[in-house]
Amino acid sequence: MPSYKAPVEDVLFLLNDVFGIARYSNLPGFAEATPDVVEAVIAEGAKLCEEVLAPLNRVGDLEGCTRHPDGSVTTPKGFKAGYDAYAGGGWMGLSMPAEYGGQGLPHTLNSVMQEFVSGANTALGMYPGLTQGAMAALLVHGSEEQKRTYLPKMIEGIWTGTMNLTEPHCGTDLGLLKTKAVPNGDGSYALTGTKIFISAGEHDLSENIIHLVLARIEGAPAGTKGISLFVVPKFLVGPDGTVGARNGVSCGAIEHKMGIHGNATCVMNYDGATGWLVGEANRGLNAMFVMMNEARLAVGIQGLGQSEVAYQNAVAYARDRLQGRALTGAKAPEKPADPIIVHPDVRRTLLTIRAFNEAARALVIWTALQADIAHRSEDPAARQAAEDHMGLLTPVVKGVLTDRGFANAVDAQQMFGGHGYIEEWGMSQFVRDARIAQIYEGANGIQAMDLVGRKLPRDGGRAMMRFLAEVEGFCKENAEDESLKVFCAPLMKSLGHLQQATMWLMQNAMAKPDNAGAAATDYMHLMGLVALGYMWGRIAKATAEKKRSGDGIAERLDARLATGRFYVERVLPETGTRLARISAGSDAVMAVPAELF
């Protein structure tokens, strides 16, 4: 019953008008991304998501995945055809290097497609999503032979990939992991251990599954410094690239989860499975971080995708459902009641979601552009600035977009009243599917600690100083602009809160680390509020320019500006509360003894 429409128009506006993607045509792959190509790629991606993937979303939830006694797993009806359409369209290698069969287009376009796929069908989208993460690690850390062996088939979509980190006793603290790798003497290793929560660990969509596995080489140091990364194919690959014997890895069970039923979350048993080291021994966590950063951005994008699809369906319902009359008198007197979209509280809810969606989409594109610059620019200063941005914003995109994405799915469900609670309406699925994004790829509390404990102090706070300066510069530059005043004044105020909070951390967290821990989540959200506020500033500026030039439909441009005004008036003031919490410090947080909780 629910439907999905990819936000093509918004994306093109952001790419062209807000971020001026044409300015980057000196970067590899960007010259090929002419406006026509970009529009065609995005339109084609939208079509696939709307017409093929979205209609499979509910069946995925209802059927889930089935594990058979032989350890094989069947995905829901239609998933294979949906996956084939995705792979066949060349989407897996959209931004992968041409030398392995990819199209080499900007990663930014891939991020846009990730949003569309997540909005249409998160569970199905995770099969290619994990594959892209695995490819990223192989691309950066794999040997040339490993790249030639695995990447072309993965880019073609004939093979898929996974990431194997978590074990029953460790998720966050990978230093505790026990999976063992024993050298076979021929350059390969025999891996033995149990991995849990392995998304897309086993399924019927691809000919082979390339597992990237963290394990400890026999005799390696304890803790995180003794962890290595291995590539372990489900079927061993012959020198000619054909699949051969079954490897010693199998799916022991699939989990019964709250949502994303269409994705097989597997317990994976490694029984002397043959694997090959990726990158250096004992530097596996380092190699894995490449995957994790890609994956964290992709998970943040899932939050946005779920928020968008939930919003669209809530709007459709709010326009359709007749209950009560507008406070200012009947708006549809010819009907037995007005559509509920006349009610201010309904509009407030919808606008809260929409104001997030538009700014979050901008934040994703901005950050994805930085990823492209970091990976493709020949200018070291530009690369460094882009890497700083990526490092700083990755936990914010992951943590804030998934926390808000979930909250928005819940609020959208609320618009349906009792019908929202009934599974056949589909809103419950959006909520249940969105929930996982706050948890996996580092629970959001970990993202907050990563931000406050690592990303913020790194290089003397260089990345953060640059971010603060950029936002401040924007505010000052546009403070006198009649159409932007209304955005710049509240943004400046909230930026002040972020500056104060940053200062407070500098003064209070060094001597007392618990102050950083107690502040982390609020700081991450404070930063997210300001970053999204800044995105609204940029969006408003581009919109005002379009209005001045008479380009675009005036009513639509006005609606966008009103949505932005809603954000700065209604959402942004939360920064004050966040600052108050942060500067309360950790005393009350640490005062209660563990046994008295």
Add this chain to the structure above:
Amino acid sequence: MPSYKAPVEDVLFLLNDVFGIARYSNLPGFAEATPDVVEAVIAEGAKLCEEVLAPLNRVGDLEGCTRHPDGSVTTPKGFKAGYDAYAGGGWMGLSMPAEYGGQGLPHTLNSVMQEFVSGANTALGMYPGLTQGAMAALLVHGSEEQKRTYLPKMIEGIWTGTMNLTEPHCGTDLGLLKTKAVPNGDGSYALTGTKIFISAGEHDLSENIIHLVLARIEGAPAGTKGISLFVVPKFLVGPDGTVGARNGVSCGAIEHKMGIHGNATCVMNYDGATGWLVGEANRGLNAMFVMMNEARLAVGIQGLGQSEVAYQNAVAYARDRLQGRALTGAKAPEKPADPIIVHPDVRRTLLTIRAFNEAARALVIWTALQADIAHRSEDPAARQAAEDHMGLLTPVVKGVLTDRGFANAVDAQQMFGGHGYIEEWGMSQFVRDARIAQIYEGANGIQAMDLVGRKLPRDGGRAMMRFLAEVEGFCKENAEDESLKVFCAPLMKSLGHLQQATMWLMQNAMAKPDNAGAAATDYMHLMGLVALGYMWGRIAKATAEKKRSGDGIAERLDARLATGRFYVERVLPETGTRLARISAGSDAVMAVPAELF
């Protein structure tokens, strides 16, 4: 796997030390509620919930209810025995009048038991919960004959009850309802129509089901002024009280819901079913409001119950799960890692939930005491004050306790990382079950509108003025007390925000009702924050007194005070954001045309 322990000690502290229940011994039923009786009742209720109802919670989720082709419904395995234990313990009539077989004890005790039942097993607790709602309406509006016919059996638990309001095209806007009642000429009516979302509408727990049904008598005016309330038993009742022929009401389907699977949510078909008018014709909504107020408080209590059980299980996990080391150095160096409860962000999350639970429990007991005074006092001024309080606080208890209860269940689930998303751990069920409480008995947006549009302006704002004066009086009275300063100063500040918001509404909502609508939800939460802050003030005062008198374990009293400090430092500052949103007005909210959402 999850467990539940009823918060007996907290409840006794609130009843005895904070609210001094002994002071009310002049009210009917309170004299019998001696400290010994209260303690025995609560201990017995706790035992039933912990040992009988809680163990049935997960089976209820897994099995759900089954409708058979003949329209009969089977509840999950063990529910019948669990229900019988509840009914057999006399819990249904705990606070019902003795003349119909009840125990006549304070409703306050019943509210305490409602929390325990909700924490142990919300889905099972709804069968007696709906029965209590139906009994309340019969008690106030039923004829003496109706009371004699139905109440004794319902109090005994041999019969259960339901509330039939919603129809497919109307939930919030009952003025649209179509179910028809045609006089049979013998004083009875023939009811025809379809009702949906009828909790406990059909099941195998009781001999008879007494449906209270809203319908329109043929020829009655359109809209809400033509609605009457009827009692429609599943089996007609003979003059001797025995059940006779099947009435023309049946369950057409049960809904597939996100949660509370153990409760049968039914589509009820009325095909000329025989019913009898309850109260006056065309005054049905009025009669139904009695049920709805009871039900709204009970639903708010569900939010608290879910928050409490989710908290308990999150704490147990956080004490047990070993990941990482404390920021200030290993706390359990003999173990491979520290329990995650050492981490400030984990403690922050847990304390946010706990600080809510303790204050929300106080708010429930305070409000339930007012219900007792309103119903039982002989002093008209006391009755009026209590009724004012009830009217004002009912939407706050319903809306805020369920919004926060759900958010807390989600946060508690988050403590489990990936395990929280796996159904067998039980945390997902708490989240899914808690979700409904925000929706039913008037979605929370409706509660907010009820508060701002009806309860606040009623009688020139008398109830609100009394509430504000009481909180202000408390703050002023205790501002100089060394141990209470830390509570009074922030509470006074937040009270100022509530006063400003109230003033803003008075000045801006009369001329422009959209300002009230756009402010409603934030106002409800602002009021909730202050009310819970006031509860913390009362709790802190009683705790400080206990400490001074050397009564109680000092560490526990200190832990409670630290939890309260956490509330005023970390939660209460949100009032500033709420005020900012409210005073932003409705311009941006109303600016976007419906078709451009």
